[in-house]
Amino acid sequence: METLTIEWIDDNGFVDTTELIIDDDTEDGDAQDLLTAMTAASYAKIEKATTMDRLSFTPTAATAGAFDAADKLFVPYQNDDKQYFVQVPAPKPDILLDSEKADNTDSRLTDLDTQITAVTAGAYGTKMPAYRSRRYRQGLRK
Amino acid sequence: MKTAHFRYVDANNRIAVHSLQIDDSKVASDLATLRTKLQALSNASLKDVWVDEPLPDFTDGDVVVNGAFSVWDKAHFLFRAGKAFVTLSIPAPVVAIFNRDETINAAHILASAVIEAALVVLQTKLGVDVVSFVRGWREKKPGEAKIN
Numbered sequence: 215m216e217t218l219t220i221e222w223i224d225d226n227g228f229v230d231t232t233e234l235i236i237d238d239d240t241e242d243g244d245a246q247d248l249l250t251a252m253t254a255a256s257y258a259k260i261e262k263a264t265t266m267d268r269l270s271f272t273p274t275a276a277t278a279g280a281f282d283a284a285d286k287l288f289v290p291y292q293n294d295d296k297q298y299f300v301q302v303p304a305p306k307p308d309i310l311l312d313s314e315k316a317d318n319t320d321s322r323l324t325d326l327d328t329q330i331t332a333v334t335a336g337a338y339g340t341k342m343p344a345y346r347s348r349r350y351r352q353g354l355r356k
Numbered sequence: 357m358k359t360a361h362f363r364y365v366d367a368n369n370r371i372a373v374h375s376l377q378i379d380d381s382k383v384a385s386d387l388a389t390l391r392t393k394l395q396a397l398s399n400a401s402l403k404d405v406w407v408d409e410p411l412p413d414f415t416d417g418d419v420v421v422n423g424a425f426s427v428w429d430k431a432h433f434l435f436r437a438g439k440a441f442v443t444l445s446i447p448a449p450v451v452a453i454f455n456r457d458e459t460i461n462a463a464h465i466l467a468s469a470v471i472e473a474a475l476v477v478l479q480t481k482l483g484v485d486v487v488s489f490v491r492g493w494r495e496k497k498p499g500e501a502k503i504n
Contacts, residue, residue: 215481215483222447224427224448225423226426232447236477245477251472252473254450255469255470256449258427260414260417264409267406268406269391269404269407271388273401273403274401276365276400283400284370303374303400304372304398304400305397305399322396329390330390332389333378334376335382
Protein backbone atom coordinates (compact mmCIF):
# COMPACT_ATOMS: atom_id res chain seq x y z
CA MET A 215 0.00 0.00 0.00
CA GLU A 216 1.08 3.59 -0.43
CA THR A 217 -0.14 7.02 0.55
CA LEU A 218 -1.77 9.21 -2.06
CA THR A 219 -1.59 12.88 -1.04
CA ILE A 220 -3.94 15.26 -2.82
CA GLU A 221 -3.61 19.04 -2.54
CA TRP A 222 -6.76 21.04 -3.32
CA ILE A 223 -7.20 24.75 -3.85
CA ASP A 224 -10.45 26.70 -4.08
CA ASP A 225 -11.24 29.96 -5.86
CA ASN A 226 -10.37 31.94 -2.72
CA GLY A 227 -6.86 30.49 -2.57
CA PHE A 228 -7.61 28.31 0.44
CA VAL A 229 -5.90 24.93 0.32
CA ASP A 230 -6.74 21.55 1.78
CA THR A 231 -4.83 18.28 1.79
CA THR A 232 -6.40 14.84 1.56
CA GLU A 233 -4.46 11.67 2.30
CA LEU A 234 -5.66 8.28 1.16
CA ILE A 235 -4.15 4.83 1.44
CA ILE A 236 -4.21 3.06 -1.89
CA ASP A 237 -3.30 -0.41 -3.06
CA ASP A 238 0.14 -0.18 -4.68
CA ASP A 239 -0.70 -3.20 -6.83
CA THR A 240 -3.30 -1.17 -8.70
CA GLU A 241 -2.32 0.63 -11.89
CA ASP A 242 -1.54 4.35 -11.81
CA GLY A 243 -4.51 4.76 -14.14
CA ASP A 244 -6.83 3.49 -11.39
CA ALA A 245 -5.59 6.21 -9.02
CA GLN A 246 -5.98 8.71 -11.86
CA ASP A 247 -9.59 7.53 -12.33
CA LEU A 248 -10.25 8.25 -8.66
CA LEU A 249 -8.75 11.75 -8.96
CA THR A 250 -10.83 12.43 -12.06
CA ALA A 251 -14.01 11.37 -10.26
CA MET A 252 -13.12 13.43 -7.17
CA THR A 253 -12.35 16.52 -9.26
CA ALA A 254 -15.66 16.21 -11.09
CA ALA A 255 -17.47 16.15 -7.75
CA SER A 256 -15.72 19.29 -6.47
CA TYR A 257 -15.73 23.01 -7.18
CA ALA A 258 -12.10 23.12 -6.03
CA LYS A 259 -9.12 22.11 -8.13
CA ILE A 260 -6.59 19.38 -7.46
CA GLU A 261 -3.29 21.19 -7.75
CA LYS A 262 -0.95 18.32 -6.92
CA ALA A 263 -1.19 14.57 -6.41
CA THR A 264 1.74 12.54 -5.14
CA THR A 265 2.40 9.08 -3.85
CA MET A 266 5.09 8.23 -1.30
CA ASP A 267 7.56 5.57 -2.38
CA ARG A 268 9.49 3.89 0.41
CA LEU A 269 13.08 2.80 0.02
CA SER A 270 13.39 -0.84 0.99
CA PHE A 271 16.38 -1.59 3.25
CA THR A 272 17.33 -3.09 6.58
CA PRO A 273 18.05 -0.28 9.07
CA THR A 274 21.23 -0.26 11.10
CA ALA A 275 20.57 -0.27 14.85
CA ALA A 276 21.07 2.97 16.74
CA THR A 277 24.21 3.18 18.87
CA ALA A 278 23.26 2.75 22.51
CA GLY A 279 23.97 5.61 24.87
CA ALA A 280 23.18 9.26 25.30
CA PHE A 281 23.39 10.12 21.59
CA ASP A 282 20.43 12.36 20.91
CA ALA A 283 18.54 12.75 17.61
CA ALA A 284 17.95 16.39 18.60
CA ASP A 285 21.72 16.96 18.46
CA LYS A 286 22.51 17.61 14.80
CA LEU A 287 25.28 18.07 12.31
CA PHE A 288 24.34 20.73 9.77
CA VAL A 289 25.88 20.58 6.31
CA PRO A 290 25.06 23.86 4.57
CA TYR A 291 24.99 24.34 0.81
CA GLN A 292 25.02 27.62 -1.06
CA ASN A 293 23.70 28.15 -4.58
CA ASP A 294 23.79 31.85 -5.50
CA ASP A 295 21.61 33.52 -2.88
CA LYS A 296 19.90 30.30 -1.74
CA GLN A 297 21.01 28.18 1.19
CA TYR A 298 20.11 24.55 1.82
CA PHE A 299 20.86 22.40 4.84
CA VAL A 300 21.48 18.68 5.06
CA GLN A 301 21.03 17.44 8.62
CA VAL A 302 22.54 14.43 10.34
CA PRO A 303 20.95 13.68 13.72
CA ALA A 304 23.09 12.24 16.55
CA PRO A 305 26.37 12.76 14.66
CA LYS A 306 29.21 10.38 15.43
CA PRO A 307 31.65 12.11 17.81
CA ASP A 308 34.69 11.26 15.67
CA ILE A 309 33.41 13.47 12.85
CA LEU A 310 33.72 16.45 15.18
CA LEU A 311 36.97 18.37 15.70
CA ASP A 312 35.68 20.04 18.84
CA SER A 313 32.29 20.61 20.41
CA GLU A 314 30.87 22.61 17.49
CA LYS A 315 33.00 22.14 14.37
CA ALA A 316 33.09 19.18 12.02
CA ASP A 317 36.17 17.76 10.31
CA ASN A 318 35.30 18.80 6.76
CA THR A 319 38.20 16.80 5.34
CA ASP A 320 36.79 13.52 6.69
CA SER A 321 35.99 11.14 3.82
CA ARG A 322 32.52 10.46 5.21
CA LEU A 323 31.63 14.12 4.72
CA THR A 324 33.20 14.35 1.27
CA ASP A 325 31.39 11.13 0.24
CA LEU A 326 28.15 12.64 1.52
CA ASP A 327 28.81 15.77 -0.53
CA THR A 328 29.25 13.64 -3.67
CA GLN A 329 25.92 11.93 -3.10
CA ILE A 330 24.06 15.15 -2.28
CA THR A 331 25.35 16.65 -5.52
CA ALA A 332 24.22 13.51 -7.38
CA VAL A 333 20.66 13.31 -6.04
CA THR A 334 20.04 17.04 -6.33
CA ALA A 335 21.72 17.21 -9.76
CA GLY A 336 23.81 20.05 -8.36
CA ALA A 337 20.83 22.20 -7.43
CA TYR A 338 22.09 22.67 -3.86
CA GLY A 339 25.29 24.29 -5.15
CA THR A 340 28.52 24.25 -3.15
CA LYS A 341 29.03 22.60 0.22
CA MET A 342 30.02 24.98 3.01
CA PRO A 343 31.77 23.97 6.27
CA ALA A 344 29.60 21.65 8.35
CA TYR A 345 28.91 22.46 11.97
CA ARG A 346 27.12 21.00 14.95
CA SER A 347 24.05 22.55 16.47
CA ARG A 348 22.41 21.55 19.72
CA ARG A 349 19.84 24.32 19.53
CA TYR A 350 17.01 21.99 18.57
CA ARG A 351 16.39 19.93 21.66
CA GLN A 352 12.75 19.04 21.05
CA GLY A 353 13.11 15.60 19.52
CA LEU A 354 9.85 13.67 19.41
CA ARG A 355 9.55 10.66 21.64
CA LYS A 356 8.13 7.63 19.89
CA MET B 357 12.38 19.15 -7.62
CA LYS B 358 10.61 16.67 -5.39
CA THR B 359 11.03 15.79 -1.75
CA ALA B 360 12.77 12.90 0.01
CA HIS B 361 12.06 12.34 3.70
CA PHE B 362 14.49 10.69 6.13
CA ARG B 363 13.33 9.43 9.55
CA TYR B 364 15.90 8.72 12.26
CA VAL B 365 15.38 7.17 15.68
CA ASP B 366 18.06 7.26 18.37
CA ALA B 367 18.64 4.62 21.07
CA ASN B 368 16.40 6.59 23.44
CA ASN B 369 13.54 6.55 20.93
CA ARG B 370 13.84 10.21 20.01
CA ILE B 371 12.82 10.83 16.42
CA ALA B 372 14.22 13.30 13.91
CA VAL B 373 12.79 13.81 10.43
CA HIS B 374 14.70 15.62 7.73
CA SER B 375 13.73 16.37 4.13
CA LEU B 376 15.80 17.07 1.03
CA GLN B 377 14.79 18.48 -2.33
CA ILE B 378 15.95 16.01 -4.95
CA ASP B 379 16.06 16.12 -8.72
CA ASP B 380 12.86 15.13 -10.55
CA SER B 381 14.64 12.30 -12.36
CA LYS B 382 15.53 10.52 -9.09
CA VAL B 383 13.45 7.75 -7.52
CA ALA B 384 13.63 6.10 -4.11
CA SER B 385 16.28 3.58 -5.19
CA ASP B 386 18.57 6.41 -6.33
CA LEU B 387 18.92 7.36 -2.67
CA ALA B 388 20.39 4.03 -1.57
CA THR B 389 23.99 5.26 -1.58
CA LEU B 390 23.08 8.56 0.05
CA ARG B 391 21.33 6.57 2.79
CA THR B 392 24.50 4.63 3.59
CA LYS B 393 26.56 7.84 3.64
CA LEU B 394 24.14 9.50 6.05
CA GLN B 395 24.05 6.43 8.26
CA ALA B 396 27.87 6.38 8.39
CA LEU B 397 27.77 9.80 10.05
CA SER B 398 25.02 9.13 12.60
CA ASN B 399 24.63 7.24 15.85
CA ALA B 400 20.87 7.25 15.32
CA SER B 401 19.21 4.61 13.17
CA LEU B 402 18.02 5.81 9.77
CA LYS B 403 14.74 3.89 9.78
CA ASP B 404 12.82 5.13 6.75
CA VAL B 405 13.42 6.92 3.47
CA TRP B 406 10.39 8.10 1.51
CA VAL B 407 10.12 9.97 -1.77
CA ASP B 408 7.14 11.99 -2.95
CA GLU B 409 6.45 10.87 -6.49
CA PRO B 410 4.07 12.91 -8.63
CA LEU B 411 1.34 10.65 -9.98
CA PRO B 412 2.12 9.86 -13.65
CA ASP B 413 -0.26 11.40 -16.16
CA PHE B 414 -1.89 13.55 -13.53
CA THR B 415 -3.37 16.74 -14.93
CA ASP B 416 -4.65 19.63 -12.89
CA GLY B 417 -8.38 19.98 -12.51
CA ASP B 418 -10.25 23.25 -12.93
CA VAL B 419 -11.29 25.49 -10.09
CA VAL B 420 -14.82 26.88 -10.35
CA VAL B 421 -14.58 30.67 -10.19
CA ASN B 422 -17.05 31.40 -7.43
CA GLY B 423 -15.85 32.59 -4.04
CA ALA B 424 -18.80 30.94 -2.32
CA PHE B 425 -17.32 27.48 -2.80
CA SER B 426 -14.82 26.67 -0.06
CA VAL B 427 -12.50 23.77 0.79
CA TRP B 428 -13.90 24.09 4.34
CA ASP B 429 -17.09 22.56 3.00
CA LYS B 430 -16.63 18.80 2.59
CA ALA B 431 -18.33 15.65 1.39
CA HIS B 432 -17.33 12.57 3.36
CA PHE B 433 -17.71 9.12 1.79
CA LEU B 434 -17.56 6.25 4.30
CA PHE B 435 -16.42 2.83 3.10
CA ARG B 436 -16.22 -0.51 4.85
CA ALA B 437 -13.02 -2.57 4.72
CA GLY B 438 -13.48 -5.80 6.66
CA LYS B 439 -14.21 -4.69 10.23
CA ALA B 440 -12.72 -1.24 9.65
CA PHE B 441 -13.90 1.91 7.91
CA VAL B 442 -12.17 4.31 5.54
CA THR B 443 -13.30 7.88 4.88
CA LEU B 444 -12.67 9.68 1.61
CA SER B 445 -13.26 13.43 1.78
CA ILE B 446 -13.85 15.82 -1.10
CA PRO B 447 -13.50 19.55 -0.36
CA ALA B 448 -15.81 22.12 -1.95
CA PRO B 449 -18.21 19.40 -3.13
CA VAL B 450 -20.65 19.90 -5.97
CA VAL B 451 -23.99 20.44 -4.21
CA ALA B 452 -25.87 18.22 -6.65
CA ILE B 453 -24.41 15.06 -5.04
CA PHE B 454 -26.36 15.68 -1.81
CA ASN B 455 -29.87 14.73 -0.88
CA ARG B 456 -32.08 17.32 0.77
CA ASP B 457 -30.89 16.18 4.22
CA GLU B 458 -27.26 16.64 3.10
CA THR B 459 -26.48 12.96 2.95
CA ILE B 460 -24.75 11.86 -0.23
CA ASN B 461 -26.93 10.53 -3.01
CA ALA B 462 -24.92 7.47 -4.04
CA ALA B 463 -26.98 7.16 -7.20
CA HIS B 464 -25.94 10.58 -8.48
CA ILE B 465 -23.62 10.20 -11.47
CA LEU B 466 -20.76 12.19 -9.87
CA ALA B 467 -21.03 10.43 -6.49
CA SER B 468 -21.33 6.98 -8.03
CA ALA B 469 -18.20 7.64 -10.11
CA VAL B 470 -16.25 8.48 -6.94
CA ILE B 471 -17.56 5.37 -5.19
CA GLU B 472 -16.78 3.12 -8.14
CA ALA B 473 -13.21 4.45 -8.49
CA ALA B 474 -12.59 4.34 -4.73
CA LEU B 475 -13.63 0.69 -4.48
CA VAL B 476 -10.80 -0.18 -6.90
CA VAL B 477 -7.92 1.48 -5.06
CA LEU B 478 -8.69 2.39 -1.43
CA GLN B 479 -7.29 0.45 1.51
CA THR B 480 -6.96 0.76 5.25
CA LYS B 481 -3.57 1.52 6.83
CA LEU B 482 -3.24 -2.24 7.37
CA GLY B 483 -3.68 -2.90 3.67
CA VAL B 484 -7.27 -4.20 3.78
CA ASP B 485 -9.25 -3.37 0.62
CA VAL B 486 -12.47 -1.39 0.93
CA VAL B 487 -15.39 -3.56 -0.15
CA SER B 488 -18.50 -1.40 0.06
CA PHE B 489 -19.79 2.14 0.37
CA VAL B 490 -21.65 2.65 3.64
CA ARG B 491 -22.92 6.23 3.61
CA GLY B 492 -21.88 9.81 2.97
CA TRP B 493 -22.60 13.22 4.43
CA ARG B 494 -21.74 16.89 4.20
CA GLU B 495 -19.67 18.82 6.73
CA LYS B 496 -19.55 22.61 6.67
CA LYS B 497 -17.49 23.09 9.83
CA PRO B 498 -14.33 25.19 9.21
CA GLY B 499 -11.25 23.01 9.22
CA GLU B 500 -7.51 23.59 9.20
CA ALA B 501 -7.38 25.28 5.81
CA LYS B 502 -4.78 28.00 5.39
CA ILE B 503 -4.24 30.82 2.95
CA ASN B 504 -1.96 29.73 0.12
